Amino acid sequence: MNNYGINSLAIIALMSFIIPFVSAKSFKGMIPSVALEIVAGLILGRSGFHIIRTDIPALEFLSMFGLIYLMFLSGLEVEFKEQSVSAKRFFHSPLFISTLIFVFTLSLSYLFSIFLVETFHFSTSKIYLALIFSTTSVAVVFPTLKSRLDLKKSYRQILMTSALIADLSTLFMITVFSLLKENKYGIVNFLMIFILLIATFTINKIMRFLADNRWINKIIHSIKYKNDIQVAVRGSFAILFVFLYLANKFGIELIMVSFLAGIIISKTTDMESDIIKMKLDAIGYGFFIPFFFIYQGAIAVMPSNIQNIIIIILIIVIGSFFIKIIASLPLKILFSLKDTIAGGILLSGRLSLIIAASLIGLKLGIINEEFNSAIIILAIVSSVISPTLFSIIKKQILSSHSSKIIIVGGGRIGSDVAEMFSKKQKDVVVIEKDKQACQKLEMKNISVHCGDGSNVEILDKLKPKKYDKVLLLTNDDRTNIKIAGIFEERYDITQLFARDNEPKNRKLFKENGIVPLVYTEQLLKTVEKAIDSPTVFEFLNESEKAIRQKTIENLHGKTIEEISTKYTFEIILIKRGKKWIYPKNDLLLKQSDIIIFIIDKKDEKEIQKLKF
Incomplete structure (x- = not known):
């Protein structure tokens, strides 16, 4: 890498450090850092001051790996829940409604693509344009919904599932389209796609088996906590690069296999995956991902006829939002019209995948640079507008009363926790069936109800509200899960935390929306x-x-x-x-x-x- 490359690399690294502070201080975090990173690239790159050089292969490689790593981390966000649904409830299930939304999105996107191609002539394929507009962004939808515990659980589930289906389906279709376009349609190429899909879930099963094997555990345990080895991170990168090698060998799109590699890592044991995700996120969002977004802004070229591009961008932005809002009408089966429109607006948020799809289209000669630039602008605008409008329409209802902390189980742990919160002037109430334990709590001036935590008559006396927090600290997981169900169904409380007594029950905790407090x-x-x-x-x-x-x-x-x-x-x-x-x-x-x-x-x- 020459001096120009080092200079550009230093500028990008400096920008990636400064931009989060600008986002937090100047825009109160309302504009995502990635949107500002693209804007910074536009200003410093080919469309601006030409400070960042875009003709250096090493920088191009780092940018491409940033995209690959971003899709890898997107795969880490995937959570498949194996739940049986009765035939009667299937048509109200998240899977059915989300699939319906995607089918409608794809159909409307195709009609919109016909209009764009015949009017502006910047693409040779209406089908590929339809795939571009069918994308959404897990990176926009998931964080927005995870921070909104005031929303109905079923509503959040459907929107998350919709984003996931859109990403997975468009990734698969783009990969197949790319193979056909590049005349790589041999039986081996297509078989390899399905082999990798099967391998993703097979490797997951093997990893879970190895995690339970005492002999393997003993070997891993001897090195896994050594800071100079970081075996979990090494293993994650090994899986990623093996998948990338196979993709390169058989002409499959790298972004799809990196997404699959991420799914494999996401399906390791819950505790380990949390730790691994933190480390992998630090590597990605610390350097590679901001590098990708800044560099994409830098290589984008704004056309000389700025008036024409503004009209195109306005049409694309309005059309893309319109598509998702109309396609989200199946939400009306279960929710209000207001919820339906808000859901459609949130699903209109597009970011990493639409940029990746646009870059592939540019590489294949399907779209021109003008349209690619418009797509980058769409990604910036939609990633800012969609979560903001969603928050305005679905305004977070703040509790008119101070939320309580309800502790079920006033034994030694429950008593200590109650005492700690009480000292911090929190409104704490404990439910405990042991009379002696109740007396001890009363002596500490802690509000206590003596009785069974699953007794609804006792619970009704507490007058629980949806913003209350429930800590289930009994020493029986089944009891904790049962009581959690009562709080969720009867009082619409979603902030449920429980003592994790048995590691084997963590799956049940997750399925019931309970956050485990202690990993054994x-x-x-x-x-x-x-x-x-x-x-x-x-x-x-x-x-x-x-x-x-x-x-x-x-x-x-x-x-x-x-x-x-x-x-x-x-x-x-x-x-x-x-x-x-x-x-x-x-x-x-x-x-x-x-x-x-x-x-x-x-x-x-x-x-x-x-x-x-």
């Missing part, structure tokens, strides 16, 4: 580090609580429940030989068991006097 493995790893590393142990004990371990001698044959009622500490894990055990109430302790427990520091001296 994560706790186990924290405790292991605390025991093995004195510095970490000291760090963990900087609060009012302390983590300690003791070897059992005199408590042999006692149950966890008996100990919990007698002592003031909370047992969090038990080590029996080489095996870690999660403490359930009916678990019998054995001689030489090592218990790991949390205790108030003020009670430590009393505990030291006791013989375990």
